[in-house]
Amino acid sequence: MRELLPYLKLYKKHWFGLSLGMILGFLTLFASIGLLTLSGWFLSAAAVAGLTIARETFNYMLPGGGVRGLAMGRTAGRWGERVVSHNATFKLLTDLRVYFYEKLTPLIPGRVGGLRDADLLNRLVADVSAMDHVYLRLVSPVILSILGITCLTGFLVWFDSDIGLTLGAILMALVVIWPVLFYKLGKGNGHRLTQNRADLRIQTLDWIEGHSELLLFGAEKRYREKIEQAQMALMSNQAINAHITGLANALLLLANGMTLLLILWMSADGIGGSVPSPLIALVVFATLASVELLMPIAGAFQYLGQTLASARRLNEVIGAEPEVQFPSYADRKVVNTDNKISVEFNHVSFAYESNAPLAVDNLSLNIAAGSKLAILGKTGSGKSTLLQLLTRYWDVQQGNINIGEQALTELSESELRSLISVVSQRVDVLNGTLRDNLLIAKPDANDSELAGTLSKVGLDYLMDAPGLDQWLGDGGRQLSGGEKRRIGIARAILHDAPILLLDEPTEGLDRSTESQIMSLLEQHYQDKTVIFVTHRLVGLSKMDNVVVLEQGKLVEQGEHSDLLKQKGRYYQLHQAI
Numbered sequence: 001m002r003e004l005l006p007y008l009k010l011y012k013k014h015w016f017g018l019s020l021g022m023i024l025g026f027l028t029l030f031a032s033i034g035l036l037t038l039s040g041w042f043l044s045a046a047a048v049a050g051l052t053i054a055r056e057t058f059n060y061m062l063p064g065g066g067v068r069g070l071a072m073g074r075t076a077g078r079w080g081e082r083v084v085s086h087n088a089t090f091k092l093l094t095d096l097r098v099y100f101y102e103k104l105t106p107l108i109p110g111r112v113g114g115l116r117d118a119d120l121l122n123r124l125v126a127d128v129s130a131m132d133h134v135y136l137r138l139v140s141p142v143i144l145s146i147l148g149i150t151c152l153t154g155f156l157v158w159f160d161s162d163i164g165l166t167l168g169a170i171l172m173a174l175v176v177i178w179p180v181l182f183y184k185l186g187k188g189n190g191h192r193l194t195q196n197r198a199d200l201r202i203q204t205l206d207w208i209e210g211h212s213e214l215l216l217f218g219a220e221k222r223y224r225e226k227i228e229q230a231q232m233a234l235m236s237n238q239a240i241n242a243h244i245t246g247l248a249n250a251l252l253l254l255a256n257g258m259t260l261l262l263i264l265w266m267s268a269d270g271i272g273g274s275v276p277s278p279l280i281a282l283v284v285f286a287t288l289a290s291v292e293l294l295m296p297i298a299g300a301f302q303y304l305g306q307t308l309a310s311a312r313r314l315n316e317v318i319g320a321e322p323e324v325q326f327p328s329y330a331d332r333k334v335v336n337t338d339n340k341i342s343v344e345f346n347h348v349s350f351a352y353e354s355n356a357p358l359a360v361d362n363l364s365l366n367i368a369a370g371s372k373l374a375i376l377g378k379t380g381s382g383k384s385t386l387l388q389l390l391t392r393y394w395d396v397q398q399g400n401i402n403i404g405e406q407a408l409t410e411l412s413e414s415e416l417r418s419l420i421s422v423v424s425q426r427v428d429v430l431n432g433t434l435r436d437n438l439l440i441a442k443p444d445a446n447d448s449e450l451a452g453t454l455s456k457v458g459l460d461y462l463m464d465a466p467g468l469d470q471w472l473g474d475g476g477r478q479l480s481g482g483e484k485r486r487i488g489i490a491r492a493i494l495h496d497a498p499i500l501l502l503d504e505p506t507e508g509l510d511r512s513t514e515s516q517i518m519s520l521l522e523q524h525y526q527d528k529t530v531i532f533v534t535h536r537l538v539g540l541s542k543m544d545n546v547v548v549l550e551q552g553k554l555v556e557q558g559e560h561s562d563l564l565k566q567k568g569r570y571y572q573l574h575q576a577i
Contacts, residue, residue, distance in 0.1 A: 003311035006318060007131050010095055014088045021085030022140050028077035029148050033289040035070040038063060040285025044278035089132050097128050106322035118205035122198040123313050130310035133303045141296035145175050148293040156286060160272045163263060163283055170259050174294055179301040186244050186302025193237035194309035200230040248299035256291040263287045324395050326413040340369035341404040341498045341529055348399035350389060359385045361552040372530040374540050377549035383533040387501050391420060421497040425504040427488035429476025435468035441491035453493050457486040457520055482513040489520055500525050502532040537574055
């Protein structure tokens with residue numbers, strides 16, 4: 001149960017709605033039990049009065065009005081309890097999703113790098129939704145049952161202490177035994193159901209995302225069979241849950257029937273030592289109505305295992321410490337952006353895993369403010385890793401990085417993001433409109449500014465109807481590779497940060513498109529500090545400095561013309577073209 005503590009703490013924020021829901025739930029139970037109890041007594045008393053002279057003095061109106069009032073109160077109370085408790089629960093789940101997302105974001109990519117996208121989605125959706133069981137099926141029903149049993153016992157003790165205490169003891173024993181019994185019955189199945197639900201989502205998302213490739217290689221049928229297997233496993237778990245629920249309800253009705261027989265036997269000689277009277281019907285019908293107190297918890301605790309499994313999956317994310325932690329906004333170090341900003345790598349070393357070889361090995365670089373640096377090397381030489389370290393995607397394990405003479409670790413996240421623009425090798429296009437994809441770089445930009453930026457990068461034709469409102473599709477399926485790169489450049493222009501990072505922005509493009517994109521970038525980065533990462537010898541003559549990396553180590557550094565004269569590693573790469 002310790003796994004649920006972080007979520008129970010969130011209840012404080014919605015205590016009023018949750019408490020009001022329980023109060024309305026209690027009043028609904030009171031009305032429901034009172035309706036059956038009063039009806040039983042009224043019918044019996046009216047029948048007895050009709051056979052005697054008491055029929056002339058018996059008050060038919062007051063009990064009849066009470067029955068109608070309790071019936072209307074039960075209906076109104078049930079509606080109000082559902083509205084209030086579910087509204088509070090949905091707000092609680094909303095806060096929980098925001099809380100989970102806030103905890104998840106700083107963990108990317110380090111702590112959650114091994115989790116698949118569909119698994120993360122399942123945690124964010126299904127596992128969070130499972131937390132509504134805690135209040136709706138566990139906390140609220142148990143509290144209402146205990147309060148209801150206490151009040152019903154006190155009411156019956158007023159008429160007959162033996163009958164009242166006996167019924168109260170039986171009901172309280174069921175409240176204690178039932179949750180433990182059905183938690184044990186549903187625990188294992190709940191864990192398997194949670195895992196199988198996640199597996200089904202993962203298999204389905206893999207099939208959807210890779211459908212084209214699966215068709216090309218003839219593997220679509222095999223993957224579809226995996227989905228069917230996961231679905232059957234989940235349906236089997238759901239069937240077991242249904243059987244346990246049916247068993248719980250059946251046993252509860254059996255226990256209620258046996259209790260009813262016992263109470264009927266105890267009251268046969270009269271209530272409270274008096275002669276038999278309509279009060280017997282009152283006690284019997286109160287016992288019959290007591291099933292209302294236990295019905296909500298009859299099979300509810302079979303879901304506790306499922307809820308605990310979901311809580312553990314959520315806690316794996318919520319309880320993890322991010323590898324990169326930014327200082328708070330109040331403690332941030334502000335970098336003076338009036339002038340161009342320098343970047344320094346001082347004896348930096350980094351490895352992705354503790355036992356893995358160094359991706360960056362004792363590297364030092366001094367990039368003067370406003371200068372243009374090209375980093376050259378083969379795939380896996382550590383080029384992109386340097387950019388990830390500069391943007392604090394990861395933190396260095398040795399050495400330090402400075403921006404504008406400020407330590408990188410002293411900058412708040414918002415400050416760091418405002419200083420750096422990135423044009424990456426892979427431009428991620430959101431499944432939204434063209435406007436949405438541009439506004440992520442500058443949220444306050446107006447349509448005319450967006451249109452002007454598109455014109456600068458040669459995408460002015462995208463402004464044809466429907467223009468900025470056109471839907472780009474999942475991953476920008478409506479765009480070509482060159483258009484996606486230009487969208488990335490447009491974002492960098494809109495962001496307009498003093499430091500520009502170019503991570504192989506022309507990779508995979510034809511020479512004509514590559515030349516156009518390089519020209520666009522040159523126009524944009526004239527007054528900025530630029531780090532250009534590439535393994536192709538394109539545009540390097542216009543760089544102030546060129547660095548050659550091999551296996552994370554700096555092997556050559558200098559201007560383009562000087563490196564060619566030295567006839568070293570850079571010269572060899574140039575000759576190999």
